[in-house]
Amino acid sequence: MKNDNIYSDGTYIASNPSLHAEDSEFKMSYVAQLLEKVDWNRTRINILDIGGGAGILGKFVCEWFIKRGYTVSVHALDLSREMLEVQKKNNPYLEKISAGEITLLGEEFFDLILMIDVIEHIEDCHQFAADLNKYAHYIIYNIPIEINLMDVLRNIAMRNRHYQIQTESLGHIHFFSAKTATEFVDKHHKVVQKIFAGYAIYYLFSSYTNYVNQRKNLLRKIELVISAVIQKVIPFFAPYCIQGTLFFLARTK
Numbered sequence: 001m002k003n004d005n006i007y008s009d010g011t012y013i014a015s016n017p018s019l020h021a022e023d024s025e026f027k028m029s030y031v032a033q034l035l036e037k038v039d040w041n042r043t044r045i046n047i048l049d050i051g052g053g054a055g056i057l058g059k060f061v062c063e064w065f066i067k068r069g070y071t072v073s074v075h076a077l078d079l080s081r082e083m084l085e086v087q088k089k090n091n092p093y094l095e096k097i098s099a100g101e102i103t104l105l106g107e108e109f110f111d112l113i114l115m116i117d118v119i120e121h122i123e124d125c126h127q128f129a130a131d132l133n134k135y136a137h138y139i140i141y142n143i144p145i146e147i148n149l150m151d152v153l154r155n156i157a158m159r160n161r162h163y164q165i166q167t168e169s170l171g172h173i174h175f176f177s178a179k180t181a182t183e184f185v186d187k188h189h190k191v192v193q194k195i196f197a198g199y200a201i202y203y204l205f206s207s208y209t210n211y212v213n214q215r216k217n218l219l220r221k222i223e224l225v226i227s228a229v230i231q232k233v234i235p236f237f238a239p240y241c242i243q244g245t246l247f248f249l250a251r252t253k
Contacts, residue, residue, distance in 0.1 A: 055087030
């Protein structure tokens with residue numbers, strides 16, 4: 001991963017101090033739907049959480065399995081040791097951490113890899129995805145869909161600064177549409193299921209301070225309301241029109 005300096009030098013965590021923990025329940029509601037699609041025909045589930053942020057979503061995934069009678073073993077991989085320490089505090093099921101590249105995994109193999117909001121940060125994302133096939137049976141991706149009508153219009157209004165700001169503040173170096181995200185996952189794995197999650201309804205009702213402040217901006221509030229209507233009335237077109245993310249359950253090749 002070439003774009004590692006902002007993670008290892010503390011820049012990312014300084015710009016995103018919550019590590020997006022506030023979105024964990026929202027994301028888990030979709031991850032749970034994908035977990036239900038697999039016949040987990042074993043009693044112990046080995047999980048690899050790559051770039052797991054605050055570690056709370058990883059904890060929720062562990063709890064999902066435990067509630068169904070499984071035992072879990074979790075290994076977290078990240079470029080930032082500081083973020084791994086946050087994950088250790090938030091995910092009591094975490095047994096092992098590795099700070100560095102995926103090659104640190106050696107011969108380890110997992111039932112499930114979590115790639116939640118990660119692939120857009122990785123420079124050689126195609127090689128990374130291909131390498132994941134060596135390490136697991138299933139992968140769950142969450143890929144933000146940032147090439148859509150609303151974001152393109154926002155970029156025009158901001159004089160082509162929107163995507164640059166996403167790179168500077170969030171470390172995104174790849175921007176996906178619904179089409180290119182699906183093609184990406186399908187190129188390297190077998191897509192079992194995908195779900196689009198629009199942000200608008202969640203942002204409109206969330207009590208998180210950042211989203212409350214967004215709603216105070218009239219233009220942003222109008223955009224969110226329009227997006228929520230599109231998501232409810234014409235869900236087929238929503239991934240191409242509004243801000244959101246695609247969750248994928250993929251079987252490795």
